[in-house]
Amino acid sequence: MSPPRKSQIVPEVPFDKDGVHCGFLRLFHSVHRSAYGFIPIPIAVFRNGTGPTVLLTGGNHGDEYEGQIALANLVRSLDHTRISGRVIILPMLNFPAAMAGTRTSPIDEGNLNRSFPGDPDGTVTQQIAWFVANELIPLADATVDLHSGGSSLMYIPSALARRQADPDRAALSLRLLKAFAAPVAYLTAGGQGTGHGGTLSGAAATHGVVSLGSELGGSGTLTPAALRIAERGLRNVLVELGILPPEDRVPAEASTRILEVRGAQDFVYAAESGVYEPLVELGDTVKAGQPAARIHTPETPWREPATAQFLGDGFVLCKRVPGRTMRGDCLFHLGTDTGL
Known part of the structure; x- marks a missing residue:
């Protein structure tokens, strides 16, 4: 040993x-x-x-x-x-x-x-x-x-x-x-x-x-x-x-x-690279499917922004700070009430 x-x-x-x-x-x-x-x-x-x-x-x-x-x-x-x-x-x-x-x-x-x-x-x-x-x-x-x-x-x-x-x-x-x-x-x-x-x-x-x-x-x-x-x-x-x-x-x-x-469903990630526009604020209560952010590409301004959505209901605990973002960056994460 x-x-x-x-x-x-x-x-x-x-x-x-x-x-x-x-x-x-x-x-x-x-x-x-x-x-x-x-x-x-x-x-x-x-x-x-x-x-x-x-x-x-x-x-x-x-x-x-x-x-x-x-x-x-x-x-x-x-x-x-x-x-x-x-x-x-x-x-x-x-x-x-x-x-x-x-x-x-x-x-x-x-x-x-x-x-x-x-x-x-x-x-x-x-x-x-x-x-x-x-x-x-x-x-x-x-x-x-x-x-x-x-x-x-x-x-x-x-x-x-x-x-x-x-x-x-x-x-x-x-x-x-x-x-x-x-x-x-x-x-x-x-x-x-x-x-x-x-x-x-x-x-x-x-x-x-x-x-x-x-x-x-x-x-x-x-x-x-x-x-x-x-x-x-x-x-x-x-x-x-x-x-x-x-x-x-x-x-x-x-x-x-x-x-x-709860896990991955409480996190929102950028699916595209660009400048992210948050659509909610810290402390907001959100629903599954609700738009969380738009990802803009100012270098091609005629292109429609991509939209990121929340996967579940919850309370917005955290948001990304820098506006410039890359695919895979975390934009938000949520918490849900426990009653404890």
């Missing part, structure tokens, strides 16, 4: 000592300008006695900024003497992509949230995925991976979780969704039918760890409203897990609307 494969990433911080420990994960990467250098992935570990462990990550995609800023703020503000357990924070998980402000890594073009469980001897992105999947997630009772729509999509600020077959994990997922207190939350079936495999949440599911995600806006920018939702959500999740005391809970303005994303 071959020995277990080990990550080549070296943490500068301990995970088993009380206190606040800040430093870097050293991902050694030899390049022309630095033969023996490493990529410094920032990490902070807060620990105080016994209790649950939560893994909090942002910058999984480098052009999504809400999580990066919310977690950086949390690193500076969290009082470890008020917690019971452990909080592991990585605000810039895909550090090369986050520094470049791009969805994928400029080093290997890796999309970290399609790279799990990774490879300890693989590319930079695969090594990050392996370390998270095999060194960090097994330490955790829950994970929160903060995302937004990045440069190409805009979401109604939302939280999300995978559907869980286990009743206890399903109940915890729903509690965390409601505690996060985003205006909208939705349940997914994972990557089934959408091509969204290889995710951090999938790696968590493999280890039986409950995972929470978010889609906190997008358009390649950061809004004060989305940041407030992220910061409130993080605090409330720590309270819900019993890591912070109940008096630290931040009240929400309204209850969360719980939706589900």
Whole structure:
């Protein structure tokens, strides 16, 4: 039997000592300008006695900024003497992509949230995925991976979780969704039918760890409203897990609307390349067969635009941002009410 494969990433911080420990994960990467250098992935570990462990990550995609800023703020503000357990924070998980402000890594073009469980001897992105999947997630009772729509999509600020077959994990997922207190939350079936495999949440599911995600806006920018939702959500999740005391809970303005994303029928894609004209807005309720967008070809203005239609009924959670689009680009996706 071959020995277990080990990550080549070296943490500068301990995970088993009380206190606040800040430093870097050293991902050694030899390049022309630095033969023996490493990529410094920032990490902070807060620990105080016994209790649950939560893994909090942002910058999984480098052009999504809400999580990066919310977690950086949390690193500076969290009082470890008020917690019971452990909080592991990585605000810039895909550090090369986050520094470049791009969805994928400029080093290997890796999309970290399609790279799990990774490879300890693989590319930079695969090594990050392996370390998270095999060194960090097994330490955790829950994970929160903060995302937004990045440069190409805009979401109604939302939280999300995978559907869980286990009743206890399903109940915890729903509690965390409601505690996060985003205006909208939705349940997914994972990557089934959408091509969204290889995710951090999938790696968590493999280890039986409950995972929470978010889609906190997008358009390649950061809004004060989305940041407030992220910061409130993080605090409330720590309270819900019993890591912070109940008096630290931040009240929400309204209850969360719980939706589900059923699969491929909730997504609309461009069937042609051109300039897309959206026919609905975020938050609209639509019907199957309703026109979603027209794809124009201004270079041949006499040609009739192609029309994309919704495949099912639902609530518009997400829309594409750039007007110029190519065949296969996602234009919209929907959610449907669950009554939860």
